[in-house]
Amino acid sequence: xxxxxxxxxxxxxxxxxxxxxxxxxxxxxxxxxxxxxxxxxxxxxxxxxxxxxxxxxxxxxxxxxxxxxxxxxxxxxxxxxxxxxxxxxxxxxxxxxxxxxxxxxxxxxxxxxxxxxxxxxxxxxxxxxxxxxxxxxxxxxxxxxxxxxxxxxxxxxxxxxxxxxxxxxxxxxxxxxxxxxxxxxxxxxxxxxxxxxxxxxxxxxxxxxxxxxxxxxxxxxxxxxxxxxxxxxxxxxxxxxxxxxxxxxxxxxxxxxxxxxxxxxxxxxxxxxxxxxxxxxxxxxxxxxxxxxxxxxxxxxxxxxxxxxxxxxxxxxxxxxxxxxxxxxxxxxxxxxxxxxxxxxxxxxxxxxxxxxxxxxxxxxxxxxxxxxxxxxxxxxxxxxxxxxxxxxxxxxxxxxxxxxxxxxxxxxxxxxxxxxxxxxxx
Amino acid sequence: xxxxxxxxxxxxxxxxxxxxxxxxxxxxxxxxxxxxxxxxxxxxxxxxxxxxxxxxxxxxxxxxxxxxxxxxxxxxxxxxxxxxxxxxxxxxxxxxxxxxxxxxxxxxxxxxxxxxxxxxxxxxxxxxxxxxxxxxxxxxxxxxxxxxxxxxxxxxxxxxxxxxxxxxxxxxxxxxxxxxxxxxxxxxxxxxxxxxxxxxxxxxxxxxxxxxxxxxxxxxxxxxxxxxxxxxxxxxxxxxxxxxxxxxxxxxxxxxxxxxxxxxxxxxxxxxxxxxxxxxxxxxxxxxxxxxxxxxxxxxxxxxxxxxxxxxxxxxxxxxxxxxxxxxxxxxxxxxxxxxxxxxxxxxxxxxxxxxxxxxxxxxxxxxxxxxxxxxxxxxxxxxxxxxxxxxxxxxxxxxxxxxxxxxxxxxxxxxxxxxxxxxxxxxxxxxxxxxxxxxxxxxxxxxxxxxxxxxxxxxxxxxxxxxxxxxxxxxxxxxxxxxxxxxxxx
Numbered sequence: 001x002x003x004x005x006x007x008x009x010x011x012x013x014x015x016x017x018x019x020x021x022x023x024x025x026x027x028x029x030x031x032x033x034x035x036x037x038x039x040x041x042x043x044x045x046x047x048x049x050x051x052x053x054x055x056x057x058x059x060x061x062x063x064x065x066x067x068x069x070x071x072x073x074x075x076x077x078x079x080x081x082x083x084x085x086x087x088x089x090x091x092x093x094x095x096x097x098x099x100x101x102x103x104x105x106x107x108x109x110x111x112x113x114x115x116x117x118x119x120x121x122x123x124x125x126x127x128x129x130x131x132x133x134x135x136x137x138x139x140x141x142x143x144x145x146x147x148x149x150x151x152x153x154x155x156x157x158x159x160x161x162x163x164x165x166x167x168x169x170x171x172x173x174x175x176x177x178x179x180x181x182x183x184x185x186x187x188x189x190x191x192x193x194x195x196x197x198x199x200x201x202x203x204x205x206x207x208x209x210x211x212x213x214x215x216x217x218x219x220x221x222x223x224x225x226x227x228x229x230x231x232x233x234x235x236x237x238x239x240x241x242x243x244x245x246x247x248x249x250x251x252x253x254x255x256x257x258x259x260x261x262x263x264x265x266x267x268x269x270x271x272x273x274x275x276x277x278x279x280x281x282x283x284x285x286x287x288x289x290x291x292x293x294x295x296x297x298x299x300x301x302x303x304x305x306x307x308x309x310x311x312x313x314x315x316x317x318x319x320x321x322x323x324x325x326x327x328x329x330x331x332x333x334x335x336x337x338x339x340x341x342x343x344x345x346x347x348x349x350x351x352x353x354x355x356x357x358x359x360x361x362x363x364x365x366x367x368x369x370x371x372x373x374x375x376x377x378x379x380x381x382x383x384x385x386x387x388x389x390x391x392x393x394x395x396x397x398x399x400x401x402x403x404x405x406x407x408x409x410x411x412x413x414x415x416x417x418x419x420x421x422x423x424x425x426x427x
Numbered sequence: 428x429x430x431x432x433x434x435x436x437x438x439x440x441x442x443x444x445x446x447x448x449x450x451x452x453x454x455x456x457x458x459x460x461x462x463x464x465x466x467x468x469x470x471x472x473x474x475x476x477x478x479x480x481x482x483x484x485x486x487x488x489x490x491x492x493x494x495x496x497x498x499x500x501x502x503x504x505x506x507x508x509x510x511x512x513x514x515x516x517x518x519x520x521x522x523x524x525x526x527x528x529x530x531x532x533x534x535x536x537x538x539x540x541x542x543x544x545x546x547x548x549x550x551x552x553x554x555x556x557x558x559x560x561x562x563x564x565x566x567x568x569x570x571x572x573x574x575x576x577x578x579x580x581x582x583x584x585x586x587x588x589x590x591x592x593x594x595x596x597x598x599x600x601x602x603x604x605x606x607x608x609x610x611x612x613x614x615x616x617x618x619x620x621x622x623x624x625x626x627x628x629x630x631x632x633x634x635x636x637x638x639x640x641x642x643x644x645x646x647x648x649x650x651x652x653x654x655x656x657x658x659x660x661x662x663x664x665x666x667x668x669x670x671x672x673x674x675x676x677x678x679x680x681x682x683x684x685x686x687x688x689x690x691x692x693x694x695x696x697x698x699x700x701x702x703x704x705x706x707x708x709x710x711x712x713x714x715x716x717x718x719x720x721x722x723x724x725x726x727x728x729x730x731x732x733x734x735x736x737x738x739x740x741x742x743x744x745x746x747x748x749x750x751x752x753x754x755x756x757x758x759x760x761x762x763x764x765x766x767x768x769x770x771x772x773x774x775x776x777x778x779x780x781x782x783x784x785x786x787x788x789x790x791x792x793x794x795x796x797x798x799x800x801x802x803x804x805x806x807x808x809x810x811x812x813x814x815x816x817x818x819x820x821x822x823x824x825x826x827x828x829x830x831x832x833x834x835x836x837x838x839x840x841x842x843x844x845x846x847x848x849x850x851x852x853x854x855x856x857x858x859x860x861x862x863x864x865x866x867x868x869x870x871x872x873x874x875x876x877x878x879x880x881x882x883x884x885x886x887x888x889x890x891x892x893x894x895x896x897x898x899x900x901x902x903x904x905x906x907x908x909x910x911x912x913x914x915x916x917x918x
Contacts, residue, residue: 231438234431234435235431236431238428286466287466289461290461290467290468292453292454293453293454293461294458294462294467294473306469306472306476307469309468309472309524315469329454330469333454334450334451334454334455337450337454345440345443345444348439348443352432352436355436356432356433364432371436375442376442382446383446383449386449386453
């Protein structure tokens with residue numbers, strides 16, 4: 001009966017229903033943190049949950065007006081992940097949660113603006129692909145520009161103007177996906193033939209990824225950009241040789257970078273065996289593994305984890321950004337964190353489903369690019385924390401504390417909804 | 428294009444699936460190992476949100492370890508306090524933030540923090556966790572007799588050494604005193620003050636070192652009880668077998684003198700050889716037997732394996748022959764001098780714990796009981812979680828041989844080298860030992876005994892470093908005081 005009822009609901013009503021479930025979960029999460037930490041946090045902060053739900057209801061209304069046929073699960077899934085992130089950030093530091101809340105406000109505004117601007121036909125982006133590609137390039141090199149570029153924690157990923165700073169790479173990523181979707185849609189037949197001269201652009205992009213890697217001092221961003229490119233290239237051409245060749249090139253490039261950049265060597269050796277450096281360079285990684293292990297099956301419960309020592313000093317630096325996964329695994333346990341990972345998987349599956357349902361090549365490639373970038377980014381940061389791959393400091397989509405990442409993900413979400421709306425629209 | 432997209436999708440989902448697998452690995456498979464690592468800062472802090480169980484002496488009232496609470500940023504933390512200070516420091520150990528844990532505080536951590544998966548308590552702790560109230564650990568009651576422990580520490584006084592007393596019939600450790608001792612209350616913040624108490628004249632000056640279970644003592648003539656057991660068990664000799672003592676023993680053409688070379692005893696029985704500790708007799712037994720049967724007998728007594736006790740394995744030591752810092756089992760006479768082995772010189776290194784186990788087995792009609800220092804673990808609700816059952820580790824020698832040897836050891840105390848241990852009205856069987864270290868006034872002395880003969884309730888080993896006297900004058904009086912303290916208590 002329930003299944004029947006759900007089937008008869010329209011996509012947007014289903015979305016609203018899902019959002020209400022997310023709202024209830026958010027309220028419970030905040031309440032749990034409040035109960036556990038009532039001595040430290042004020043009761044007013046409980047209104048965050050309501051405020052948060054309100055924002056997502058606004059996003060829902062915008063979706064109702066602009067993309068009525070879009071997938072009904074993506075927005076609630078993103079809402080759930082944002083809620084998990086804000087709750088954990090709130091638990092770690094209520095002031096940060098307030099700031100993150102403000103970023104959600106701007107994110108929803110950007111989400112609404114994107115949907116509104118492209119509501120008629122997002123495919124006109126295709127004709128601006130070179131401008132967009134150029135834009136991606138400009139954003140990518142911005143941190144290297146003296147004066148505005150900033151290096152934080154050894155990685156040059158930031159641009160700062162006065163007190164404001166953001167990571168242009170997060171937006172460059174999305175622009176690059178739009179560019180690649182347009183470019184690959186146009187060239188896919190030619191590329192699939194595999195003539196040598198058509199590899200020019202491929203090598204160019206490889207060179208670009210390497211440049212980013214060297215410039216930012218960060219293996220993770222390079223891997224992310226290049227991985228997105230390879231994923232989209234494969235989707236466009238179905239030629240596995242390209243992927244293999246591209247990976248070979250990337251490995252060769254990484255081997256070179258490994259020789260040159262000591263920071264990368266340190267990350268790799270800490271990945272292979274962190275224990276000799278458990279008290280210095282691998283301290284964060286090791287303590288984060290301890291935090292995860294301590295969570296066990298059921299976790300300590302939201303708000304009940306141990307993140308400071310007896311004197312109140314923080315045990316793991318960057319807990320609310322790079323290592324938020326460890327904090328969540330610690331407090332939610334295997335049961336809870338597996339649920340969070342399943343939400344990521346659901347989001348990813350819905351994204352690929354949209355790609356398959358779309359009719360035209362540009363839409364398909366755009367959806368594949370956006371979805372795959374989301375999946376790959378999640379894998380790179382969580383895999384790094386779990387010591388599956390060398391650790392690199394990138395954000396966990398929708399969950400980590402940080403404005404740039406959150407805004408970019410709202411745009412990504414809007415993009416997927418736009419593609420989905422078009423694919424599902426009655427003809 | 429959809430076929431390619433679905434392959435990309437599968438790849439992406441496999442990546443995400445790998446994250447779930449990896450998380451499961453860390454949270455389920457690897458978690459116990461990680462939680463026990465010393466580097467684990469979270470564990471170090473989280474341990475202090477648990478109200479650790481108390482540790483009591485055998486009377487169930489004398490508190491050896493308890494908590495003091497402290498509020499830190501909205502959390503109640505529990506830190507350790509040791510009201511009896513150095514009384515049982517080497518057994519109980521300490522639990523601190525900065526120095527991790529030692530002793531039973533380390534090895535019984537799961538019980539003390541309520542983390543042990545026992546049906547009786549696991550439900551309670553899980554409910555506590557869900558309710559958000561703090562976890563309360565289990566209390567531990569030891570077999571140590573607080574009063575006798577104090578007597579032993581006082582008797583050891585400024586000397587470097589240790590005294591161990593066991594109940595021969597159950598294996599319960601009644602006294603385990605290591606001197607110098609230390610105040611575990613200092614471990615958290617004033618660790619340096621512990622080492623200020625170090626005694627330079629000790630083989631290891633470190634006061635934290637548990638000499639009772641990890642000290643390397645040369646047993647000297649106390650080892651003759653082991654050789655005598657091997658001799659009796661071999662069937663070649665009984666206690667009435669006669670030997671001629673020329674005052675020395677000829678080995679590889681060289682004379683090894685008796686301890687007291689003033690006058691040879693002439694023709695003596697094995698009984699007399701034990702009573703007067705005649706080296707030449709044991710030397711000849713050793714030469715006749717060869718090392719293999721003696722090593723076999725040692726293994727029966729528990730030598731060559733870690734004494735099974737609840738303290739951390741790293742705080743216990745294997746007793747036996749040592750070569751280049753490692754236990755070594757000779758198989759024939761080319762590898763060790765069996766004559767010197769027989770009277771306890773050679774390269775023997777033993778712990779007081781092991782020697783106490785040996786005499787306890789002789790006293791208990793040849794049956795060695797598993798030593799234990801934990802009597803029971805009690806849940807916060809007062810239920811007994813586990814109680815140590817007495818368990819025989821094996822038959823060391825036949826009951827008739829044990830009682831023959833006991834008779835000779837009784838004469839050691841009655842009219843032999845161990846008269847200083849006499850207590851009026853109590854039948855005591857004992858054996859003295861003195862090992863020269865080559866430096867004048869640097870003898871290692873020892874006394875082992877059990878009492879009352881027939882129905883022994885106490886077996887004791889006292890071993891001392893750096894003594895100018897012999898076992899009968901230095902170690903035996905200490906053993907006597909401990910024995911008196913233990914025999915005076917109720918059965």
